[in-house]
Amino acid sequence: MAGLAAAFGSGAMTNGVSELEDSDVILIIGSNTATSHPLVATRIFRAREKGAKILVVDPRKNQIADFADLYVRHRPGTDVALLNAVMRVILEKDLADEKFIKTCTEGFDDLKDTLVSADLHALAGICNVSVEDITALAETYAAAKTASIVYCMGITQHTNGVNNVKSLANLSMLTGNIGRPGTGVNPLRGQNNVQGACDMGGLPNVYTGYQPVTLGPANTKFAAAWGVDALPTHVGLTIPEMFSAIEDGSLKALWVMGENPVVSDPDADHVVKALKKADLLIVQDIFLTPTARLADVVLPGVSFAEKDGTFANTERRVTRVRKAVDPVGEARQDWEIIQDVSTRFGYEMTYDSPEAIFNEIAGLTPSYAGITYERLEGVGLQWPCPSLEHPGTPFLHKDGRFTRGKGLFHAVDYRPPAEVVDEDFPFWMTTGRVYAHYHTGTMTRNSANLDFEVAEGFLEINPADADALGIRDGHKIKMSSRRGEIETKIMVTDRVEKGVVFMPFHFEEANVNKLTNPAFDPVAKIPELKVCAVKLEKA
């Protein structure tokens, strides 16, 4: 999000999901859309039926790549090199939207200098993509009247993730594909309510609606609403920083809600070590996850089907969620747990419903000010929705009027991943998801039907590499990195190219995140889950 915020002034998905149906060209990069966002993929398939061209760029030939007009497989972690090459071709072939660049953007000359001074063949060599494919990508994207970019964690989970996103913003502005329906740069959120969690201030530095804790007016407003004299003005810790803080003794207690860092975070052995060192670990979840098993206190929360409230999805759409079944066993509403703990700590909370909490949110959050439960009946509302009279905002940066004023180009040079292959660890390893499971499998692996579909972890390996190692489908292999080792079965497939392996991260018994690299982007603090170097040996 930091990359989009720097370029456009706001990090949210620029356009709505349904608009994809009206795009002429959809560039999907670093997104396993058909598997991870099937409803978004449905819109893309509809666009395809209407004649849209689908371009898929990914180191792994994922399911949606099978439907692409052009699939480009680049080396993991080389997105900036590929995108710079594409933009260089657009410039060379005079396909840039000069009017848009002149009237709606700034910083173009710096980007142009970077692109012109780069060697196209050298860039092609870095990303291991032919100049022909780069040219086809450039021509197809730039020729479209309405071209949309869709990306996900394949772009962001890198040490240069912010630069990857800035490059996508560059590409959209270079061709004027922003600020109109069916265009834009669209990050797909990793879970159904990531947008909502961020909107609610589930971040170390903001209140609801991204109101900075460091600014006086927001602090004063929230302090008044909550009946206290003052609130802290310092920025909190990101997740990687929390683990480091536990290790150095400056953080004593951790309360984890609906998160399973033992399986989801990089360098998992290090995460476990840190969690064990905490004086107090509280985990609030719906199942006894690997993280919950380390906890001093487990608080049983409720699933989506057992609660009332709202979610905000990837396109900034706030919708109602309604309780369908009563909570199971001793499980309690999450807001009630928080309210009771707060009250026992001495700050009394007396909300009587999720709606009462929502009304407070709307009263304190300008971008949500016009949203009420009553108005959420039906399809919901997309923020910003600042007043009761406002209908919500389907897409941002209308007609090239960016949130920051003019869109800002960033001259970005390629930087390799934090860890590259060498003699000791000769394979590039990347991670992701499979259709049957969701994130760390804490829910889907508790479903017999879903677990039956894909019951254990596996490593995808190219046939040539399997031959060289003397292994076949179903054989066990030991995979190690500088941080740990695991054993897993292999799946021989040309979904990955020679020298690259892929493993889903849903499986705690073959936890691939024991191997991934905790190095993180210096701005967004997102770890490099998508690239590390590994060694393979027969088990």
Next chain:
Amino acid sequence: MDAEQYKEVIKQAIDGEIEAKEFYLEISQRIKDDYLKELFQGFSKEEANHEKILTALLEKGRIKASVFSGAKEYKISETIDMPKVTDDMDLKSAIGLAMKNEEIAMKKYQGLADDCDDPDLKSVFTSLASMEKDHKFKMESAFLDVAYPEVW
């Protein structure tokens, strides 16, 4: 309402537009940021355009209620306080300032219409309020583009 009375009302409205035009021009000359400088110059030109429209109406003799729609309003302006003018004000405050000024102008004419017993004069004030409401709507749309960023 006689013709002179009508002319006087429109002249006052024109004076309001001239005052706003000069106000924005003055800010554009002292503000530091180039983009905002351009933006305030644009506001000033917009007010000059309003001035022209009203002058044309004055010359035609009578204002038609249908000239200004005043149909749409988000009431976003009502959710913020008047931003302070400073040399280093940000984009949100700059557009917020213009939006608030349109709200003030709209409410002024609405108030005059409400307090007016003369049906003809009331109609003129209502039309002018509609005009300012149109301007306010335009500014609210612009404010929406810049005021609610996701930045963290």
